[in-house]
Amino acid sequence: MKHFKLFITAVMLLIVCTIAYASFIPSSLTFDAPLSDLTKPVSTTDGVPLIINQQIEKYLIYYKTSARKWMRVILTRATLYSDIIRTVFKEEGLPEELTYLPIIESAYSASVTSYAGASGMWQFMPETGRYYGLSCNWWVDERRDLRKSTRAAAKFLKDLYRQFDDWYLALAAYNAGPGRVRRAMKETGSSDFWTIARTDDALPEQTKNYVAKYVAALIIVRHQKQYNFTNIVSVKPFEFDTITVSDATALSVIAACCETNIEALYDCNPELLQWATPPQYPDYEVKIPKGTREAFLKNYAAIPETNRITYREHIVQSGDSIWEMAKTYNVPQDEIILLNNIKDPRLVQLHQRLIIPIQGLDNAKKIDALLHDTAKNTPQP
Secondary structure, three states: OHHHHHHHHHHHHHHHHHHHOOOOOOHHHOOOOOOOOOOEEEEOOOOOOEEEOHHHHHHHHHHHOOOHHHHHHHHHHHHHHHHHHHHHHHHOOOOHHHHHOHHHHOOOOOOOEOOOOOEOOOOEOHHHHHHOOOOEOOOEEHHHOHHHHHHHHHHHHHHHHHHHOOHHHHHHHHHHOHHHHHHHHHHHOOOOHHHHHOOOOOOOHHHHHHHHHHHHHHHHHHOOOOOOOOOOOOOOOOOEEEEEEOOOOEHHHHHHHHOOOHHHHHHHOOOEOOOEOOOOOOOEEEEEEOOOHHHHHHHHHOOOHHHOEEEEEEEOOOOOOHHHHHHHHOOOHHHHHHHOOOOOHHHOOOOOEEEEEEEOHHHHHHHHHHHHHHHHHOOOO
């Protein structure tokens, strides 16, 4: 992981900018000319059919020339994650070709976010991610979790294929939404993607290009020697151990117990957005660098439970004060002020989110029970 991180740093800005805004094709490669009615087959599998038409060929030329260095980097990044993606897709019964969809979605980056708010390797919008079981809140964004988002993407792609019974249409729907594709089919009277793509305004240009980009990228993956993409550097596949923590736990503590640094934890867990695991998630699973599990178990067990610091989130309500919060949570006022960088304790704002440090898991459970009973017995307006 460490040597790969050094290898990729020099090109990360290029990749993030390129994929996040989905606009890496220069204006000179716009497609004003109509697509040829003839397509040249490359190969046919049980999955995504590979063809070459005018639009796809222009992307092939682009990948071979202007974007050549970029494509070589992405093919290397693919070796880091493809094994995990391939395993999930095989379990879900999806074609292996879809393993390479992140080439155009995110360049295999879990941390990239588009201008529209799509995030993660599979570029889920928040609503779609939640529909497929991905949590997205202040603490955690599971769209950035490799395994969970890949499973969600597989289910989404399967649902789209069930609707359209055609991978080109399913991929267009992944990009533009199934409703937009159904409208395009109705407007054109066609169920052939390339026929629809030739019709002005039937689909967004981004979606027409999306399918062509993917097919061109897949052709290069399948025929690297033919397109002179030889000697692609392979890196060791992404591997990790897992541990569970019973309550919100600072990542610095987990890193120390693993005898590693916090950056390594963030590399393994890009879905974690704050400095700790989310509160009140029982048995939260954390990915840790491969080979550090035994060290974690030994070192974490040595920390007395009464000394373990956990956290709770408190949303400021009308009438709340730092003094009252400190009393409720049995924690010094100064710790609340310091942790939340509060400059004037008298000016906490209504609905402000505060993090409360609590010492001892038993103490945290008692406070949870007390707050639950208080809320239960408080009359609702």
